[in-house]
Amino acid sequence: MSILVFTILVAVGSFSAGLLGALTGLGGGIIIVPMLTLLFGVDLRYAIGASLVSVIATSSGAAAAYVKEGFTNVRVGMLLEIATTVGALSGAYLAGRIGTGVIAVIFGLVLLYSAYRSTKPLAEHVSMENADPLAIRLRLNSTYPTPNGLQPYAVQAVPAGFGLMFVAGILSGLLGIGSGALKVLAMDQMMHLPFKVSTTTSNFMIGVTAAASAGIYLARGYIDPPLALPVMLGVLAGALTGARVLAHANTKVLRRIFAVVVVVLALEMLYKGVRGGL
């Protein structure tokens, strides 16, 4: 295959991943690495490097719109970024120490978890009272816009959320993904942030987390420009297109399709990880 044909195919595949990721709200990053390794035969390390770059692009591109709407809680984001960046640096460090087979197995398990997560709707737990004393001291409690005006909310379980964010950071640095599913778990379910606040704050944080590990991947020579470019442009264009057509899409069916795709990729990653050959 010539470089030109390869570039076009990778760009088209990445566009589809970005589109599906945006339409289902699960993020395209998680299927980029399996797509590149399983479909295009790219080495796992190059695939993770390219995926990280695309995660930064979509996160920053989407955050540009989100931040202005007033949902993002910059204080919560910044505080948790300490946990995710330390995690990301540890994950990126580990990625250079453990074999690609182990990374592929961990990747497969994370994919399975994400597929499971995507089929289970979560309940919202917003409350105005009983904030974690730490949340009051750190002034994390805030308001978000609703149709009935600004709604205040109280933040819970700051240490537990911080701990889970560290794990999310490790996975991000190790696998080159945004770890959106874990971040949502920490922020919606543990810290009781409203959905819109946690989604936008998580997105805001993903770019910073990915940038922390991207520096290490760059220095190690894992970021290959001719591969990372079509992946980054494809995912970004797909994500922006997805955000535009979101209102007209039947997301329930799409989420099911996406979940099936993710499970198939997960099983193949597990198989290849155990058997070797990535």
Added chain:
Amino acid sequence: MATANGNRRQRWSDHDVDQLLGNLLRIGVIVATIVAASGGMLYLAQHGTEPTGHRVFHGEPSELRHVGSIARAAFSIHAAAIVQLGLVLLIATPVARVAMSLVAFILQRDRVYIVVTSMVLALLIYSLTGGVAG
């Protein structure tokens, strides 16, 4: 009930900061994309017909691994280095965002978040300057 920013409004409100951060992120992504894409077109024009080599990992040459050497190679119109420079600008965008947040917290005289944001920024700079590479 006091909101997070209600009682400390000084020269900059949280809202102003949000607007500025949004614009910064957008500009960063656009500039990075333009630089990387122009390098990519040049690269394809020069190497488009060659076979691909991503199956085997050999790591990037050292001139494409460090910010300084990437910039030097890019300015001498080395196609892959121009792409890499665009990608470095992209990686730098969230870092600039954190730096901007730090300035905002300083202007708001928010001591706790000046410390928090400085820590995040220090970790990012540590990573980008190759602190834990290897």
